[in-house]
Amino acid sequence: MKLVVIAGPPSAGKTALTKQIVKNFKDKMKIAYLKIDVVKAYEDQELAKDYNILTKKIYSGDLCPDHAGVMVLGDVLEWAEKNKVDLLIIESAGLCLRCSPYVNQGLGIVVLSSISGIHAPEKMGAMVSLSDIAIVTKIDLVSQAEREVLIQKIKDVHPQIILMETNALQGTSLTYLYSLIENSQDIDRNNLFLKGNPPLGTCTICIGKKDIGWKNHFGVIKKLDGQITEYLYRGE
Amino acid sequence: MIREITILPGYDKNGAAESFSSITLKAGETTSIVGPTGSGKTAFITDIELLAQKDTTTRRQVLINGDIPKDPYRYNPSIRPIAMITQNTKCFADLSTEEFLEVHARARKIKNSKAVITETIDLANTFTGEKITNISKVTVLSGGQTRALLIADALLIGAAPIILLDEIENAGIFKQEIINIIQKTSKMVLFVTHDPVIALLTKKRIIMENGAVKKVIFQNETETQAAENLLELDKRVGILREKLRAGYELTDDSFRVKFA
Ligand SMILES: Nc1ncnc2c1ncn2[C@@H]1O[C@H](COP(=O)(O)OP(=O)(O)OP(=O)(O)O)[C@@H](O)[C@H]1O
Ligand SMILES: Nc1nc2c(ncn2[C@@H]2O[C@H](COP(=O)(O)OP(=O)(O)O)[C@@H](O)[C@H]2O)c(=O)[nH]1
Ligand SMILES: [Mg+2]
Ligand SMILES: [Mg+2]
Ligand SMILES: [Zn+2]
Numbered sequence: 001m002k003l004v005v006i007a008g009p010p011s012a013g014k015t016a017l018t019k020q021i022v023k024n025f026k027d028k029m030k031i032a033y034l035k036i037d038v039v040k041a042y043e044d045q046e047l048a049k050d051y052n053i054l055t056k057k058i059y060s061g062d063l064c065p066d067h068a069g070v071m072v073l074g075d076v077l078e079w080a081e082k083n084k085v086d087l088l089i090i091e092s093a094g095l096c097l098r099c100s101p102y103v104n105q106g107l108g109i110v111v112l113s114s115i116s117g118i119h120a121p122e123k124m125g126a127m128v129s130l131s132d133i134a135i136v137t138k139i140d141l142v143s144q145a146e147r148e149v150l151i152q153k154i155k156d157v158h159p160q161i162i163l164m165e166t167n168a169l170q171g172t173s174l175t176y177l178y179s180l181i182e183n184s185q186d187i188d189r190n191n192l193f194l195k196g197n198p199p200l201g202t203c204t205i206c207i208g209k210k211d212i213g214w215k216n217h218f219g220v221i222k223k224l225d226g227q228i229t230e231y232l233y234r235g236e
Numbered sequence: 237m238i239r240e241i242t243i244l245p246g247y248d249k250n251g252a253a254e255s256f257s258s259i260t261l262k263a264g265e266t267t268s269i270v271g272p273t274g275s276g277k278t279a280f281i282t283d284i285e286l287l288a289q290k291d292t293t294t295r296r297q298v299l300i301n302g303d304i305p306k307d308p309y310r311y312n313p314s315i316r317p318i319a320m321i322t323q324n325t326k327c328f329a330d331l332s333t334e335e336f337l338e339v340h341a342r343a344r345k346i347k348n349s350k351a352v353i354t355e356t357i358d359l360a361n362t363f364t365g366e367k368i369t370n371i372s373k374v375t376v377l378s379g380g381q382t383r384a385l386l387i388a389d390a391l392l393i394g395a396a397p398i399i400l401l402d403e404i405e406n407a408g409i410f411k412q413e414i415i416n417i418i419q420k421t422s423k424m425v426l427f428v429t430h431d432p433v434i435a436l437l438t439k440k441r442i443i444m445e446n447g448a449v450k451k452v453i454f455q456n457e458t459e460t461q462a463a464e465n466l467l468e469l470d471k472r473v474g475i476l477r478e479k480l481r482a483g484y485e486l487t488d489d490s491f492r493v494k495f496a
Contacts, residue, residue: 118329143322143382144285145340145389148314149329152343164311172292176311 001077001085002029003106003187007092007127009120012111013137014091015043016168021089022051023171024178029086034076036060036069036101037093054083066092066099070194073103077189087181100126102195105187107132107180111168112154114138114147121154126196129158133180137168238317238397239263239301241284241424246296248448249276254296256449259442261424263397268435269428271444277428278323280444281400284426285320286310294447314343319390320400325379333357333377333385334370340393352392360388363409365481380409387414391421398424405431412474433470436463 004021006014022031032054035043044055056076060068069092080088092101102108110131112120115138121128128134134154139147151163162180166172204217211217240262245254261267269277276294283296287305290297299305300317309316329336337356341349353370360368363384368377377385383404390399399418404427405411415437418425427434435441436459443451455463479486 115328118331140282141324142326142328143324143386144313144318144320145336145386145394146327146329148343149331149336149339151312151314152339162311165313170293172288173286173310175289175291176307 001081001186002087002181002184003090003103004087004109004181004184005090005092005101005103005106006109006111007101007131008094008111009113009116009124010094012094012113012116013135013168014094014111015046016137017109017111017135017166018043018047018089018091019050020166020168020171020174021178021181022047022053024174025087025181026051026053030054030084031087031089032056032080032083032085034058034088034090036065036072036090038065038095041093043091054080054085060093064096064099065094066096066101069101073192077187077192081189094127097123097125097127100130100196102130102132103187104193104195105185105191107184108195109133109135109177111135111137112150114142114150114165118150118153121150121157124157128154128161130195131158131161133162133164133177134158135168135177136163136165139165140167140169237301238424241398242299242302243280243284244297244299245449246283246290246292246294248446250446252448254448256452259449259452261426261440263424264422265440266419266425266427266438267440267442268438269426269442269444270430270435271450275444276447277444278402279447280442280449281320281402281426281428284398285316285318285400287316287318314345317396318398318400319394319396321383321386321390321402321404323402323406325382327374327377327382329374331374332370333368333372333374336374337389337393340389344393344395346393349393356388356392357385359392360385362413363387365410365478384409391417396423398426400426400428402428403430405429405434410474412471433463433466436460436466 006018008014018033025031033044033047035041035057037057038060041057044057047053048055058068058072108131110128112134114136136150147165154161154163164173164177166174240260243259245256247253269280271277279294283292283294284298286292287298287310288296334353337353338349341352346352357368357370364381366378366381368381368385390396404414427438429435439455441453442449443453
């Protein structure tokens with residue numbers, strides 16, 4: 001089974017790109033799709049209806065969505081393998097800029113929109129720097145010079161990245177991406193690891209406590225002017 | 237070296253095959269793309285810009301010097317020998333004009349870009365009445381200023397042998413200045429246009445309809461003369477326009493022209 005993990009900020013065009021990939025491979029491969037989101041996602045129903053593929057979604061709720069993705073990935077792989085899936089596509093929520101959902105096998109794709117702003121690649125941290133491929137969408141909305149400027153900024157963050165541009169609504173110029181997916185190695189479930197270092201731990205805020213102020217919290221918390229060694233906080 | 241590009245037919249909006257066998261455009265040649273709104277003019281030049289390989293909506297294929305372009309050309313716009321000025325007149329990059337040009341020069345592997353950046357801003361200012369400075373944020377430039385800057389950028393920083401211009405006449409910039417410069421170069425230039433002056437000034441006209449190329453027409457001698465006359469007229473209209481923009485009243489007798 002081949003694995004493609006797609007990350008990127010909300011509305012970057014992850015689903016639009018997924019649709020193009022599905023359209024291209026649906027007659028050749030059995031495809032399954034997992035959508036991870038925090039509160040609401042419709043992509044799974046839409047893709048199941050339009051392309052008749054296996055889909056699933058999970059809501060991470062109080063957990064960081066990438067964290068949630070890591071926890072359920074094992075189950076999802078099992079589900080997909082049981083269903084004899086050839087290509088598993090995972091669309092992340094694209095919210096956590098600290099974590100990244102990529103694993104050491106398959107392809108990690110970051111989707112960036114041409115209109116997301118020139119500093120987006122730097123701000124997105126591991127989501128860009130640990131990906132294999134960057135797809136820049138919405139090129140129909142900006143000038144060529146501006147696209148080149150954005151691509152240069154992405155390369156500044158990740159010089160080795162494989163870059164492609166597309167109008168994801170039309171699926172233009174994606175043949176190279178399709179060949180990369182087609183030629184990617186099948187994954188070995190027993191040797192699958194996260195690429196990035198996950199955060200060191202969680203805290204009362206991560207698990208959804210709403211109280212304000214130091215005295216109500218404990219766990220791994222960084223004070224505004226605190227020392228690094230004071231990360232571990234036990235409440236006041 | 238780019239000697240020519242060849243466009244092979246795709247399909248129109250209803251899926252019918254286009255009727256031409258191939259269209260070849262050569263270096264130093266000017267071409268206009270004309271046709272009603274929605275007829276596929278922008279789609280046609282976008283195919284060239286992306287070096288389409290039957291993987292765009294039109295399913296056309298584009299060859300450079302008769303061959304399929306190599307992959308790096310296709311996936312890296314900054315080494316593509318093509319500069320395109322789109323109909324979009326907004327920039328989203330939160331950078332000053334100077335910073336924007338600096339990053340673009342870096343993308344185009346230009347060393348010591350200071351001089352060319354100044355030159356680009358100066359050239360842009362000959363295309364537009366409202367001055368662009370090096371510290372102007374590109375996000376706040378007007379539509380006309382943005383177009384002017386991007387055209388100057390395409391000529392000097394992109395410095396591409398193929399230039400694609402999508403409806404430059406709509407931006408309120410000095411069209412004449414741009415045409416003068418472009419006619420002097422040895423570049424391959426395509427204008428998408430609704431403007432009869434531009435259409436008549438180009439060697440070839442590609443007529444679009446329903447997403448397909450309907451016809452290719454070569455400029456004839458009458459048209460060359462008509463273009464000359466229209467150009468004169470256009471200049472006078474231009475002078476009038478600038479006078480009006482600057483708040484003048486027309487009193488001089490020479491403006492009692494008869495447009496008959
Ligand atoms: N051959 C084709 N097959 C399918 N769709 C097409 C084809 N050609 C153009 N289109 C689509 O038709 C729409 C209008 O085309 P386009 O924007 O190129 O028109 P235009 O001539 O540039 O119009 P305008 O003068 O308004 O700028 C676009 O969505 C484009 O993708
Ligand atoms: N014009 C244009 N719109 C796009 C493109 N890609 C996506 N969109 C639109 O952008 C919006 C968000 O896209 P979606 O795929 O849902 O983003 P996601 O949140 O990353 O999954 C939708 O309205 C899409 O139709 C593109 O390349 N060009
Ligand atoms: Mg989505
Ligand atoms: Mg157009
Ligand atoms: Zn996280």
